[in-house]
Amino acid sequence: MTGIAMKLETPENIRSLQRKLYRKAKQEPCYRFYALYDKVYRVDILEFAYDLVRANKGSPGIDGQSFEAIEAGEGVAAFLAKLEEALRNKTYKPSPVKRVLIPKADGGKRPLGIPTICDRVAQMAVKLVIEPIFEADFCESSYGFRPKRSAHDAVDAVVAALQTGHTEVIDADIAKYFDTIPHAKLLATVAERISDGEILHLIKLWLKAPVVEEGEDGKKRNVGGGKANRQGTPQGGVISPLLANLYLHLMDRIWKKYGLDIKLGARMVRYADDFVVLCRKGTKRPMEVIQRILNRLGLSLSPTKTRELDSRKDSFRFLGFAIGMKKSTRTGKTYSHVEPSKKALGAIRQKIAYLTRREMTCVPLDAMMEKVNQTLQGWVEYFHYRNCSRALGKLKWQIEERMRMQLRKRHKIRHRVTGYVRFSRSKLYEQYGLYKVPTTAGWTTAHAVR
DSSP, X not given: OOOOSSXXXXXXXXXXXXXXXXHHHHHOTTOOBOOOHHHXXXXXXXXXXXXXXXXXXXXXXXXXXXXXXXXXTTOHHHHHHHHHHHHHTTOOOOOOEEEEEEEOTTSOEEEEEEOOHHHHHHHHHHHHHHHHHHHTTOOTTBOTTOTTOOHHHHHHHHHHHHHTTOOEEEEEEBTTHHHHOBHHHHHHHHHTTBOOHHHHHHHHHHHHOOEEEEOTTSOEEEEEOSTTOXXXXXXXXXSHHHHHHHHHHHHHHHHHHTTHHHHTTEEEEEETTEEXXXXXXXXXXXXXXXXXXXXXXXXXXXXXXXXXXXXXXXXXXXXXXXXXXXXXXXXXXXXXXXXXXXXXXXXXXXXXXXXXXXXXXXXXXXXXXXXXXXXXXXXXXXXXXXXXXXXXXXXXXXXXXHHHHHHXXXXXXXXXXXHHHHTOHHHHHHTSOXXXXXXXXXXXXXXXXX
């Protein structure tokens, strides 16, 4: 799950429940919650869970049922009533997870598991109930998939560490993290806080759900999961990010319990399974400790993707940004420089190139421009941050060139110079409505707007 596509305000009765759970967990760190299951099938929680899943959009699962089909057919109320009855009577059984392969920037493919809408709603309902309990336990160094915390907060924490001399960096990558989480250890971690057997049973059902892939011949084949499976949680499940975050919380706890930030002179900043360790006394000892901790958890670092580096000489990628120490040409002072990574810039250029490819000349210009603008605006909302001016300025020029090329094809204009006259910069924005990429850093007071 990649995040809520639109912000939905939590109803007060659900918020009140979450506050009570959070406060109880915060006040009593050893307390185990035993009466949660009846909250999961509360009508108001199921209704809000549906709204959240609906806002995330997403494709149908293995049953092919879409949101539109539910709403045009039996209706949301009837759909939720069936789910409520199954949960209440403990007859609920999840369907197999549909696996699709998502293209990656390096040419490879990433497997994504898509549960049915019914299962996504059930998972969201459980998440609404149990998340406040674990939120009370999570450490300051953890930023991923947490309420009121963002990727930008994590980057800010990295910058703060760099500015205090923690310039030697372990850029860590856990090998196949989502595929290798041990079920038994994960469930034991959940059970430290939750003794409600029905909640634990639901989570186990989702972890053991078969994973099915549809071949080119249209036949469905089991490609993973099932009762015999003992590790992994499919990326794409609503509850998977919380469970994955919870399991790596064990690493955070060890780091905090033994005061390793002080003993090793190393600060950890983690966003789900993506984390960096910023060191001021060398990376050797912190690296050894991390490897020992992960080994105890049944995990390992990727030897090809994990790097040790000096940020004063090299930059590193974290959450889509390239981060490193640079010397200001204006003042001569060293500062922490954060800009969109080359990979992130390449990905957005590739998306725009695809949306404006030659075959799109037969698509109405307004429809094509709407897709381009939506893609650009979403990307910019994330990357218009810190030292982005130069990167966004170059991207803006490249987008303008791409749009001129598309317009020249539409109007059968061969010569490039004629294209510059016919489709000037001002016309691209004022007449054709192209989204204007801001070209000054996000923290300045007078930055470019749409």
